[in-house]
Amino acid sequence: MKSFDEKIKKEKENGFASPPYMKSEPEDDFYHSPKHERSLKRERDDDDNDQLYQSYMLISVVTGQLDVLLLDCIFVIFTVIMEMIYLLDSRWEEERYTDGVKWKFLEHKGPVFAPAYEPIPSHVKFYYDGKHMKLSPEAEEVATFFAKMLDHEYTTKDIFRKNFFKDWRKEMTSEERAKITDLKKCDFTEMSEYFKAQSEARKAMSKEEKQKIKEENERILQQYGFCIMDNHKERIANFRIEPPGLFRGRGDHPKMGMLKRRIRPQDIIINCSKDSKVPEPPPGTKWKEVRHDNKVTWLVSWTENIQGSIKYIMLNPSSRIKGEKDWQKYETARRLKKCVDRIRAQYREDWKSKEMRIRQRAVALYFIDKLALRAGNEKEEGETADTVGCCSLRVEHIKLYPENEGQEYVVEFDFLGKDSIRYYNRVPVEKRVFKNLQLFMENKEPDDDLFDRLNTSILNKHLQELMDGLTAKVFRTYNASITLQQQLKELTTAEENIPAKILSYNRANRAVAILCNHQRAPPKTFEKSMQNLQSKIDAKRDQLADAKRELKSAKADAKVRKDEKSKKAVESKKKAVQRIEEQLMKLEVQATDREENKQIALGTSKLNYLDPRISVAWCKKWGIPVEKIYNKTQREKFAWAIDMAEEDYEF
DNA sequence: CACTCGACTTGCCGTGAACTAT
DNA sequence: ATAGTTCACGGCAAGTCGAGTG
Numbered sequence: 084m085k086s087f088d089e090k091i092k093k094e095k096e097n098g099f100a101s102p103p104y105m106k107s108e109p110e111d112d113f114y115h116s117p118k119h120e121r122s123l124k125r126e127r128d129d130d131d132n133d134q135l136y137q138s139y140m141l142i143s144v145v146t147g148q149l150d151v152l153l154l155d156c157i158f159v160i161f162t163v164i165m166e167m168i169y170l171l172d173s174r175w176e177e178e179r180y181t182d183g184v185k186w187k188f189l190e191h192k193g194p195v196f197a198p199a200y201e202p203i204p205s206h207v208k209f210y211y212d213g214k215h216m217k218l219s220p221e222a223e224e225v226a227t228f229f230a231k232m233l234d235h236e237y238t239t240k241d242i243f244r245k246n247f248f249k250d251w252r253k254e255m256t257s258e259e260r261a262k263i264t265d266l267k268k269c270d271f272t273e274m275s276e277y278f279k280a281q282s283e284a285r286k287a288m289s290k291e292e293k294q295k296i297k298e299e300n301e302r303i304l305q306q307y308g309f310c311i312m313d314n315h316k317e318r319i320a321n322f323r324i325e326p327p328g329l330f331r332g333r334g335d336h337p338k339m340g341m342l343k344r345r346i347r348p349q350d351i352i353i354n355c356s357k358d359s360k361v362p363e364p365p366p367g368t369k370w371k372e373v374r375h376d377n378k379v380t381w382l383v384s385w386t387e388n389i390q391g392s393i394k395y396i397m398l399n400p401s402s403r404i405k406g407e408k409d410w411q412k413y414e415t416a417r418r419l420k421k422c423v424d425r426i427r428a429q430y431r432e433d434w435k436s437k438e439m440r441i442r443q444r445a446v447a448l449y450f451i452d453k454l455a456l457r458a459g460n461e462k463e464e465g466e467t468a469d470t471v472g473c474c475s476l477r478v479e480h481i482k483l484y485p486e487n488e489g490q491e492y493v494v495e496f497d498f499l500g501k502d503s504i505r506y507y508n509r510v511p512v513e514k515r516v517f518k519n520l521q522l523f524m525e526n527k528e529p530d531d532d533l534f535d536r537l538n539t540s541i542l543n544k545h546l547q548e549l550m551d552g553l554t555a556k557v558f559r560t561y562n563a564s565i566t567l568q569q570q571l572k573e574l575t576t577a578e579e580n581i582p583a584k585i586l587s588y589n590r591a592n593r594a595v596a597i598l599c600n601h602q603r604a605p606p607k608t609f610e611k612s613m614q615n616l617q618s619k620i621d622a623k624r625d626q627l628a629d630a631k632r633e634l635k636s637a638k639a640d641a642k643v644r645k646d647e648k649s650k651k652a653v654e655s656k657k658k659a660v661q662r663i664e665e666q667l668m669k670l671e672v673q674a675t676d677r678e679e680n681k682q683i684a685l686g687t688s689k690l691n692y693l694d695p696r697i698s699v700a701w702c703k704k705w706g707i708p709v710e711k712i713y714n715k716t717q718r719e720k721f722a723w724a725i726d727m728a729e730e731d732y733e734f
Numbered sequence: 735c736a737c738t739c740g741a742c743t744t745g746c747c748g749t750g751a752a753c754t755a756t
Numbered sequence: 757a758t759a760g761t762t763c764a765c766g767g768c769a770a771g772t773c774g775a776g777t778g
Contacts, residue, residue, distance in 0.1 A: 286750095297751095320766090321766075321767075321768085323766090323767090325767075325768065330769090331769090332769070332770090333745090333746075333747095333769065333770075336769095379740085379741065379742095380741080380742080381741075381742090384740095384741095387768095389769095390769090390770095392739090392740090392770095393739085393740060393741080394768085395740095395741075395742080397741095397742080408742085408743090409743095412743090457744095457771070457772080458771090458772060458773085459771095459772095460771075460772065460773080462770095462771095467769095467770075468770090470770085470771090472771085472772090500771095501744080501745070501746095501770060501771055502744095502745060502746060502769075502770065502771085503770095504745085504746085538736095539772075539773075540735095540736090540773085540774090543772090543773070543774090554772075554773065554774095555772080555773090556743085556744090556771095556772060556773085601745080601746090602746090603746070603747085604746085604747080606762095608760095608761075608762090611761095612761070612762085615760095615761085684745085684746075686745085686746090687744070687745055687746080690744085690745090691743070691744055691745080692744090714763085714764065715764085716764070716765070717764095
């Protein structure tokens, strides 16, 4: 008899047992469409069957010697009973999709903890003020965190050093604390060298050793990397607890260098269902708490000590629960598409309002819509880097030019956004917007809020009234997806070959990334790899010239000789030229693509903003294999879309 | 309302595995 | 087979947004 695990494995191979989001047709409201009801019913049946299957297995264990025919009879009777129970239990579906219930059954093995600290060998010494000093294990561990970062520029920054030293001293014994009073007198170089040597050694490991580590990782993955949620075996995203270390934050972070504490079992909250096998804490330890909250999706949580925020272990994007949410996000954006004209007309009207708060709201919304700015929640000063979004823009972040380079009413934006990425843009705006901005800035200091009568909560409440489920970030999703669709339409030409079409796709993707300001640091090896590519192109050009010469002489030869053999030679030379031309074009396309991509990150928009059905439909329409657009993980994440979208899908 | 907290999405980057050229 | 290069993947910080509280 098949085990439950085997059944799950098979199910994974065959894809999901018809989750509700599979196989849609473009209906306005798929959630409540008859088709959806049908697929829900289908899934319900599958679930019930799974439950039946487990009961069936149980019985078969108890009555192992009974013959199969009898068991089949029991199975049939069970099916009938379950069907009746299902008919009576009309709340089943409601509970799953409303009231915030996220699952009915959840079982997992808990987190994998960071490996314990391994003291460094005694010959690796730490010096204070030139003298060797043996540190206590606690102080030593924190010292190694610093030693490992010695090559980074930020260990020279005052804030980093100050924060680190303060937290380090907390870990010291009182004797150490009395002695070590100045970070400048600390010499970590031997430690640093030791870790460099260690990482070299790791690289130089033999194949067998590497293989062994790989197998061990795979074993841990198999044991801890999956959970069972409502009869589906699902991949967990981050089942490993973050190891201790020094916090580095992004940009100019006031907390950089602080010690990120080691997480212990007594810090961990486990979430699972009551009827599941509760994960065991490591021997001799206890969990902080075990709870059974099916209104949330996380399996494990703990409080992190830098910001005091909660961290979670959740499921992989390929899971039902994430996929469904993702799909829902794009459906909301599609609903916005239907009423965006009305909303735009509305905010343009609101620019004229006599109420300041309404005009501010309308101008902010215009920026969010036109420039794809983020909402911009207020942040606690001194707790994080100073970054802003739309609602938290300050006067110092924009400049107004009544005229600039031949354009009227130009606004210049210059601020640090999420992750301290700079947003710089000059845009001409409507005269009314411009006049309003002038008013908003009147009698204000540079560090005053531009929209002093507005915050994200007010804005989102307003948006909620305009459309159910509408928030500021829906505009980003909507504008990103609609831009991709429109760009794909514009850039793709039927005659092009596949590499050229993919270049078009990347260009459309790039337009979105630029809109959303998704930047990246140019890769460290960019210049070199560009040169390499260029020399390949040059070599290919030479090769082409040679091939053409050969073709020419072959033709001349054929003219003189007029025999079969020389004709054939001409043909084969022609083919060679063609092949080389194609290769050359492919390389050139690659070079263009890479150059244009130097400072732009495509990944974020692809993963978070572009309705995958647009891409899938485009692939189907032009006969491009989806693998050219989405890699394996991406295909897993977007399984729902790949299954759903036909070539005529419209966002 | 303002403020905080909790849950969840979004975002950039470094590492190491996989691939390619030599 | 090895070295160099590319790319996928995971890590984890930093956002968004809604709910609860006083």
